[in-house]
Structure formats: structure tokens, C-alpha cells
Amino acid sequence: MARCKLVAALLCCGAMVAAPAFSDEDAGNRLSIELNATQSQDDACVLSFLAQNGHSTDIETVVFEAVLFNGNGQVDRLTLFDFGTLPTARPRVRQFVVPNLQCEGLSRIIFNGVSQCTGEGVSDSMCESDLSLTSRTATEVLG
Numbered sequence: 001m002a003r004c005k006l007v008a009a010l011l012c013c014g015a016m017v018a019a020p021a022f023s024d025e026d027a028g029n030r031l032s033i034e035l036n037a038t039q040s041q042d043d044a045c046v047l048s049f050l051a052q053n054g055h056s057t058d059i060e061t062v063v064f065e066a067v068l069f070n071g072n073g074q075v076d077r078l079t080l081f082d083f084g085t086l087p088t089a090r091p092r093v094r095q096f097v098v099p100n101l102q103c104e105g106l107s108r109i110i111f112n113g114v115s116q117c118t119g120e121g122v123s124d125s126m127c128e129s130d131l132s133l134t135s136r137t138a139t140e141v142l143g
Contacts, residue, residue, distance in 0.1 A: 030054050030130035031062070031086070033111075035141045036093070038103040045103040047096045053086040055126055060085055060119040062127050068098065069108040076101065080115055103139075111143040 037048040053059050063082045070076045083094050098106075117127035128143075135141040 029056075030132050031059070031127055032132040032134070033083075033141075034133075035109065035135040035137050035139055038106065038137050038139060040103045041097070043102075044097050044099045045101040045106060047098060047109075049081075049083070049094045049096075050091060051083055051086055051094060052091045053088050055088060055122075055130070057121045058085065058087045058119055059117065059122055059127065061116055062086060062114070062118075063116040064127075065112040065115050067110040067112050068101070068106060069110070071105045071107050073107060076106075078112070106139050108140040108142065111141070 032052045032054060034050045035047060036050045037046075039046045039048070061082075061084065063080050065078060066081050067078050068076045079098065081094075081096055083092075086092055111131065111133060114124050114128045117124045131143050133141045133143045
């Protein structure tokens with residue numbers, strides 16, 4: 001029994017080490033967005049993103065044009081993802097419900113460009129050129 005508890009504790013510690021987390025050092029001087037989870041809900045797909053603003057100033061509003069691709073690699077739709085306010089050095093989770101889409105059929109998301117990027121001392125390049133995109137799901141995310 002004690003051995004089982006030790007193994008469970010070691011596995012838990014290993015999982016914590018294996019799962020990277022956002023930190024100030026990781027964010028660097030860029031905007032990092034990770035597709036963290038997808039969840040089918042009725043006739044929609046809920047996309048959960050983890051965003052981290054690594055710049056030295058808050059981003060008041062950031063909206064991206066995104067292209068969603070189906071399982072055949074064809075464009076399914078263009079849409080806007082409004083990430084709202086992203087304070088500096090503070091992770092934020094944003095969820096978007098995409099109607100008439102099954103998550104299993106979503107193969108790729110391309111962040112096509114910045115529709116809006118505002119804040120004191122904020123430029124479009126802070127939201128576009130300095131953008132780091134990753135995915136923890138089977139859906140590829142590119143920019």
C-alpha cells in the first residue's frame with residue numbers, strides 16, 4: 001500500500017514537471033496564445049485559449065481574424081476571435097463557441113492577421129509580429 005502511494009506521488013510530480021506553464025520568462029517580449037482545449041457542445045465546438053501578454057504594457061483590446069479548416073484541409077470559415085484585455089504578465093483564458101462545427105472535424109486554425117490591437121504604447125506588431133502560437137490539442141494552430 002505504501003509503495004502504491006509512493007508511485008502515485010512520483011507520477012503526480014512527474015506530470016507537474018512535464019506540463020509546462022506560462023511564466024514571465026516564457027512569455028518573453030511577445031504575445032503567446034495556446035489552444036488549450038476543444039470541447040464539443042451540442043452543435044458547436046468550444047475553443048479554450050490560454051493567452052499571456054509578455055510585453056511591458058497592457059493590451060486593452062486584441063481581435064484576430066482566424067481561418068478554420070475542416071478535416072479535409074479545406075477552409076470552413078473565417079471568423080474573429082476577440083481576446084479582449086490582456087494585462088501584462090498575467091495569463092488569461094478565453095473561450096469561443098463556434099456554432100455548426102464539430103471539434104473532431106477541426107484540423108487547423110490559422111491566425112490570419114490582427115483586426116484590432118489597442119492600448120497605450122501598443123502597436124499592431126506587438127499583437128502580430130511578436131505572436132507565438134501553440135496547441136495542446138490535435139488541432140494545429142499557425143499564424
